[in-house]
Amino acid sequence: MSExxxxxxxxxxxxxxxxxxKILHGIRGYVIxxxxxxxxxxxxxxxxxTHLVWxxxxxxxxxxxxxxxxxxHLVFFLHITTGPDNTNNVLALAFGALMVALVIAGSLFIMxxxxxxMAPMNVMMNMRH
Amino acid sequence: MSVADVAAFPHDPYxxxxxxxxxxxxxxxSKRIIAGYGFWLFLLSDIVMFSAFFAAYAVLLGxxxxxxxxxxxxxxxxxxxxxxxLLISSFTCGMASVAVDARRRxxxxxxxxxTFLLGSCFLVLEARxxxxxxxxxxxxxxxxxxxxxxxxxxxxxxxxxxxxLWLLTMMAQIFAKGLRADILRRFxxxxxxxxxxxxxxxxxFTVVYLFGIQQ
Numbered sequence: 001m002s003e004x005x006x007x008x009x010x011x012x013x014x015x016x017x018x019x020x021x022k023i024l025h026g027i028r029g030y031v032i033x034x035x036x037x038x039x040x041x042x043x044x045x046x047x048x049x050t051h052l053v054w055x056x057x058x059x060x061x062x063x064x065x066x067x068x069x070x071x072x073h074l075v076f077f078l079h080i081t082t083g084p085d086n087t088n089n090v091l092a093l094a095f096g097a098l099m100v101a102l103v104i105a106g107s108l109f110i111m112x113x114x115x116x117x118m119a120p121m122n123v124m125m126n127m128r129h
Numbered sequence: 130m131s132v133a134d135v136a137a138f139p140h141d142p143y144x145x146x147x148x149x150x151x152x153x154x155x156x157x158x159s160k161r162i163i164a165g166y167g168f169w170l171f172l173l174s175d176i177v178m179f180s181a182f183f184a185a186y187a188v189l190l191g192x193x194x195x196x197x198x199x200x201x202x203x204x205x206x207x208x209x210x211x212x213x214x215l216l217i218s219s220f221t222c223g224m225a226s227v228a229v230d231a232r233r234r235x236x237x238x239x240x241x242x243x244t245f246l247l248g249s250c251f252l253v254l255e256a257r258x259x260x261x262x263x264x265x266x267x268x269x270x271x272x273x274x275x276x277x278x279x280x281x282x283x284x285x286x287x288x289x290x291x292x293x294l295w296l297l298t299m300m301a302q303i304f305a306k307g308l309r310a311d312i313l314r315r316f317x318x319x320x321x322x323x324x325x326x327x328x329x330x331x332x333x334f335t336v337v338y339l340f341g342i343q344q
Contacts, residue, residue, distance in 0.1 A: 010158055012165025014226070014321045023231045030223035037216055044335060045209055048343070059340060066335040070328050077223055077324040089169055096173030100180040107184035 011085040013078055033076025040069035161314050168318040172325045175288075179329055182281040183336055190344055192273035199274075199341030202267055204258070208338045211254050212330065215289075218247035219327040226320050232308060241300050244323070248293050255286050278337065285333055288326055295319050 016026060044065045047053060053061050074080045080089050119127070157163075190199070221243045228236035259279070262268065269279035299319050302312050 010162050010166075012162045012317060013169040014165055014317050014324075015161070023227055026227040026230060027224070030220055030227070033223075034216070034220045037219075041212055041216065041331075041334075044339060045205065045212075048339065059343075062335050062339050066331055069331045073219070073324060073328045073331065077219055077327070078321060088166060092166075092170055092173055096176055099177045103177065103180045104184045104187070107181075108187055111188045 010088060011079075011083070013080055013086075013089045016079045029076050029079075033072055036072045036076070037069055040065050040072065044069075161310070161317065164314045165317050165321065168321055172321060176325070176329065179281070179284070179332075182277070182284060183332060186277040186281050186337060187340075189273040189277040190341065193275075193344075194272035196272040196275065197265075197267050199338075199344040202262060202265070203338050203342045205338060205342060207254060207258055208334055211251050212334050214247045214251040214254070215327050215330050218244045218251070219324055221247065222320050222323045226316075229303075229308065229313060229316055234303070234308070237303065238300060241296060245293060245296050248289055248296070252286060252289055252293070255282065259283070278341070282333065282337060285326070285329055288329070292319075292323055292326055295322065 016029065044062055047061060047065070048058050074093070080086060080093060082090065118124075158166075221240045225237050225240035225244065228234075228240055259282075262275075267275055269276050296319065299312075299316050302315065306312050
């Protein structure tokens with residue numbers, strides 16, 4: 001926080017910097033982002049076909065690469081960074097990520113729990129009589 | 130809070146009363162920051178909505194009711210081409226942002242045109258996939274798995290359609306009204322929207338297609 005100065009400007013999400021940056025610098029960021037995103041996409045699509053990863057671990061590897069690619073998109077395309085001028089944007093993102101995790105993990109947990117504890121369908125039909 | 134701040138403001142190191150006497154009072158943020166931040170909040174809420182569809186898909190992945198499974202209906206080559214279209218269109222949208230920042234209208238129109246063409250290619254590929262599935266009798270009413278599939282992929286497709294209409298509107302507005310501050314704010318929101326669609330697509334091709342094809 002050593003560069004934290006009051007009276008500084010915040011930065012809107014999508015904007016790279018409050019001061020107009022050089023064109024080449026802007027293009028370079030997008031090129032790096034595209035290269036990393038292509039790399040992660042190619043890995044995701046080819047990984048299940050190769051046997052580099054233990055088969056039951058493939059879904060975990062795919063999730064890891066997807067989250068990495070989302071991070072690349074956030075940093076290089078949406079310019080959500082860790083700088084002090086981006087605090088509001090990052091906090092909103094953290095809250096959104098919390099909601100997404102709750103919805104997905106909660107749904108999967110509840111539904112698998114119900115599946116395990118529910119009697120099989122033929123038993124249910126007999127219970128009515 | 131740095132040492133320098135404490136040294137510069139020994140009686141008020143946390144700037145609690147800074148508005149009273151200081152020259153560097155920031156005041157309200159600029160409209161561009163407020164508009165961008167508000168749109169960012171909307172995008173996050175949109176992503177939360179998509180997370181519910183993703184959860185439904187993950188739960189219903191095995192519920193194919195005797196109908197086709199993911200490995201029987203998904204064509205990963207088609208998905209890969211769709212991914213390439215959307216990823217490169219996200220890049221060209223970024224190029225349009227750079228062109229706007231540099232006030233180069235010609236580059237802006239060129240980048241936006243390429244973005245539009247790639248987005249249209251994506252939509253055509255998706256529409257063809259949907260049409261062939263329905264023709265095979267694997268429409269959304271066939272099973273819970275296919276209902277969830279058409280919901281999550283179709284919802285993303287609707288977003289892309291809206292994005293393409295917005296893209297044309299932005300080109301027309303910059304053509305007719307020039308690079309005014311309010312138009313630039315709208316373009317900022319559009320570029321955020323387009324990049325966010327690509328983020329959702331990353332989750333989509335991983336969860337829907339790469340997980341689905343293992344079923």
